[in-house]
Amino acid sequence: MFFLSDVLNKKLNLPKAAEALPGRAKAIPTASKHFVSKRPLKGPYPEGLETALFGLGCFWGAERMFWQVEGVWVTAVGYAGGVTPNPTYQETCTGLTGHAEVVLVVYDPKIVPYAELLKLFWESHDPTQGMRQGNDVGTTYRSAIYTFGDAQYQAAIASRDAYEASLRGAGRGKITTEIAPAPEFYFAEEDHQQYLAKNPYGYCNLQGTGVTCAIPAAVSA
Secondary structure (H helix, E strand, C coil), rough: HHHHHHHHHHHCCCCCCCCCCHHHCCCCCCCCCCCCCCEEEECCCCCCCEEEEEEECCHHHHHHHHCCCCCCCEEEEEEEECCCCCCCCCHHHHCCCCEEEEEEEEECCCCCCHHHHHHHHHHCCCCCCCCEEEEECHHEEEEEEEEECHHHHHHHHHHHHHHHHHHHCCCCCCCCCCECCCCCCCCCHHHHHCCHHHHHCCCCCCCCCCCCCCCCCCCCC
């Protein structure tokens, strides 16, 4: 039982640098094109597009949700917010890399503003669960918004505060979502890219709270 407790503790607590797996210097292999849109995963992206980065549990279902949004040019899944450089899926699952499973969203702000992506993010998962989403337990499944620039950061904070008030009114707990400037993003392996397009009956644990997120009018990023 001690061993089991030790493993669970590692999965629920972010590792310190000295505890993290070493990783590797070179990027792991991944796909070159989006399985659905056939657009390049790593760019170059058309001029005028912007980038967002969200973690809301298992990245398979989260990515499908975003690639279906009008105005989203391409999506990719990967790892961010940890210590280990160029981690693999198996390594992140140990909880010893510190990374969250995340979705990179490249979008046209003239078609879908960042505020709409935030609304979709908040309403599509439960951001009050800490290091888990439902039955998916561990640091890799934590809720996170990694921002590009001050405008996105301020918009994310404002939307969190507004949604937390709504959740509190519905008897829900405090939001535990990590909001921070975007760290390095590591593309996940090819098998995980657009996983539910390749495996339409595959696992998806994405589930919201049922509480509507009213984005403040001032959020325009």
